[in-house]
Amino acid sequence: MKSEATRYELIEVAQGRRHADIFIKGGTVVNVYSGEFLQHNVAIYKDRIAYVGESEAAIGPDTKLINAEGKYVSPGFIEPHAHPWVVYNPISFVGKVVPLGTTTTVNDNLFFYLYMGAEGFKNLLEDLEQLPGNHFWLARLVSQADFLGEREWFNQQDIRDFLGLEQVLGTAEVTRWPLLYNGDPFLIDTVEYTKEIGKISDGHTAGCSYDKLNSIVAAGISACHEAITTKESLDRLRLGMWTTLRNSSLRPDLPEIIKMITEKKVTTNRIMMTTDGPHPAFIEEEGFVDGLVRKAVELGLSPMEAIQMVTINPATFFHLDEHIGGIAPARRADILILPDLIHFRPELVMAGGKVAASNGELNIPLPEVNWNKYMVKKPFSIEKSALEDPELYRLPHFTSSEPVPVISFRSTVITHKKEIQFPVVNGYADISNHSGLMYAALIDREGRWITRGVLENFASDLDGMASTYNTTTQLLVIGRDSEAMALAASRVHEMGGGIAIVQRGEVILEIPLPLTGMMTTDPSFAKAVEYQNTFLSVMKQHGYPFHDILYTLLFLTCDFLPGLRLVPFGLLDVKTNEILRPATPLR
Numbered sequence: 001m002k003s004e005a006t007r008y009e010l011i012e013v014a015q016g017r018r019h020a021d022i023f024i025k026g027g028t029v030v031n032v033y034s035g036e037f038l039q040h041n042v043a044i045y046k047d048r049i050a051y052v053g054e055s056e057a058a059i060g061p062d063t064k065l066i067n068a069e070g071k072y073v074s075p076g077f078i079e080p081h082a083h084p085w086v087v088y089n090p091i092s093f094v095g096k097v098v099p100l101g102t103t104t105t106v107n108d109n110l111f112f113y114l115y116m117g118a119e120g121f122k123n124l125l126e127d128l129e130q131l132p133g134n135h136f137w138l139a140r141l142v143s144q145a146d147f148l149g150e151r152e153w154f155n156q157q158d159i160r161d162f163l164g165l166e167q168v169l170g171t172a173e174v175t176r177w178p179l180l181y182n183g184d185p186f187l188i189d190t191v192e193y194t195k196e197i198g199k200i201s202d203g204h205t206a207g208c209s210y211d212k213l214n215s216i217v218a219a220g221i222s223a224c225h226e227a228i229t230t231k232e233s234l235d236r237l238r239l240g241m242w243t244t245l246r247n248s249s250l251r252p253d254l255p256e257i258i259k260m261i262t263e264k265k266v267t268t269n270r271i272m273m274t275t276d277g278p279h280p281a282f283i284e285e286e287g288f289v290d291g292l293v294r295k296a297v298e299l300g301l302s303p304m305e306a307i308q309m310v311t312i313n314p315a316t317f318f319h320l321d322e323h324i325g326g327i328a329p330a331r332r333a334d335i336l337i338l339p340d341l342i343h344f345r346p347e348l349v350m351a352g353g354k355v356a357a358s359n360g361e362l363n364i365p366l367p368e369v370n371w372n373k374y375m376v377k378k379p380f381s382i383e384k385s386a387l388e389d390p391e392l393y394r395l396p397h398f399t400s401s402e403p404v405p406v407i408s409f410r411s412t413v414i415t416h417k418k419e420i421q422f423p424v425v426n427g428y429a430d431i432s433n434h435s436g437l438m439y440a441a442l443i444d445r446e447g448r449w450i451t452r453g454v455l456e457n458f459a460s461d462l463d464g465m466a467s468t469y470n471t472t473t474q475l476l477v478i479g480r481d482s483e484a485m486a487l488a489a490s491r492v493h494e495m496g497g498g499i500a501i502v503q504r505g506e507v508i509l510e511i512p513l514p515l516t517g518m519m520t521t522d523p524s525f526a527k528a529v530e531y532q533n534t535f536l537s538v539m540k541q542h543g544y545p546f547h548d549i550l551y552t553l554l555f556l557t558c559d560f561l562p563g564l565r566l567v568p569f570g571l572l573d574v575k576t577n578e579i580l581r582p583a584t585p586l587r
């Protein structure tokens with residue numbers, strides 16, 4: 001990481017021969033290196049810390065003094081596994097989490113890369129440099145639902161080019177981990193290359209047994225955040241993986257997996273924590289990394305261990321501990337003043353030597369970006385009129401005695417296969433005798449294919465909804481009434497991406513998500529919270545039975561979670577990797 005302060009300047013400040021810009025006096029420094037709390041002053045010059053200790057020699061007439069008596073001086077928190085796209089966008093996300101004390105995020109690039117390609121994404125990275133804090137990226141090697149042309153889009157040259165960028169710290173989670181298990185040459189070579197250039201490879205090994213994990217580690221994957229039991233976390237730690245404990249809106253698992261520390265008493269220096277892309281209302285209510293620390297301490301961890309797990313541990317994992325993760329000379333001045341070690345809500349947040357936020361409010365303006373300038377794909381190349389035909393949304397079916405595989409929801413994201421016989425009416429399955437079933441269609445935004453299916457236990461009374469908020473970012477249309485589905489789909493087309501719900505012939509909800517179909521371009525985080533709360537409440541009124549509609553939609557189209565899924569190649573049974581009903585070409 002570049003430093004604005006030279007080492008000569010820092011040496012002079014450390015010796016009191018040059019005045020500090022900022023001097024934090026009289027606080028208790030959380031020393032994450034030694035695990036001690038020390039009564040120390042901290043001198044800051046430009047973007048770096050120059051001195052930590054008892055001396056006050058660096059104070060000069062122009063030095064800004066911050067009195068931290070009775071308070072704690074902590075390194076800024078690090079989120080090692082962020083998905084900055086849950087309706088919010090990278091700008092509104094940073095504007096929200098920096099005042100909560102998260103001064104570094106390491107972000108997944110999936111949707112940005114899918115829509116911006118290599119060039120657009122690199123330009124975006126340059127513009128995001130103006131954000132307060134440090135915002136790094138991990139490069140995806142595959143998507144979350146294979147599509148025709150995936151390997152060309154995620155090609156070796158572009159990926160290696162990214163991996164060379166300073167802002168890119170390594171490769172992102174490979175959700176389709178059987179590829180690694182089976183030794184896919186592109187993945188294995190790229191992970192090897194990543195190591196050669198001193199970077200890391202994050203993992204995603206949901207449901208992977210201990211024995212299979214051995215192969216994933218052998219493939220070079222060095223971290224995983226997918227453990228949902230104490231045993232699974234121990235498996236990862238014991239096999240040399242950096243183990244990231246997750247507490248997200250979808251999976252608030254910390255109370256269980258933290259038992260690895262509180263009961264099994266393992267060493268914590270290779271354990272991190274993540275919020276793993278929480279929905280906006282979760283951040284609003286529970287906080288962000290500050291919330292993880294708070295919860296960990298409530299669950300019995302010492303404040304020191306909890307803070308180490310979100311500071312020096314991730315900094316070391318990413319090979320950035322010379323720069324971030326602790327309060328020591330030459331480290332970036334990413335510093336929090338915490339009134340107590342109970343709430344972990346910073347009264348002041350310093351990022352790179354600037355006071356970025358105080359009392360929960362950002363002090364620095366966020367950059368304005370024109371998202372369109374990075375995009376290389378159009379929102380839709382399919383004509384709107386092609387989406388207006390209600391027949392598109394019905395399920396072609398010819399033999400009533402032949403059972404139809406139905407995607408039945410067991411929980412927010414897990415589905416299983418059910419087989420149901422439907423009467424055939426004019427060449428289509430008629431689901432009208434079965435309450436609680438919905439038609440579903442995933443439509444290529446470029447108009448090449450459609451995958452159709454039937455859902456059970458998604459909602460009880462929903463005429464039509466359409467959403468590009470799903471991991472393929474294609475157009476997902478769901479409902480019982482094909483006319484309403486057509487209207488919702490065409491409304492989303494008009495918005496250039498987003499979510500629309502139609503009930504009794506009227507559009508009753510619309511959420512524009514023009515940024516890749518996943519994000520609002522609104523810079524206010526509150527807008528994302530409002531969209532999400534309204535969406536969930538409308539869906540609940542229409543019988544959606546779970547707690548997280550965004551994640552239900554996100555993963556309905558993925559190719560890695562158990563059950564049946566709608567993916568670009570058709571209706572997929574993930575476990576057997578079998579396409580039960582292939583996608584059909586669109587006219």
Ligand SMILES: Nc1ncnc2[nH]cnc12
Pocket residue numbers: 083144175276277471554
């Ligand atoms: N795998 C994933 N893809 C997209 N968003 C996510 N949020 C959490 N996990 C995610």
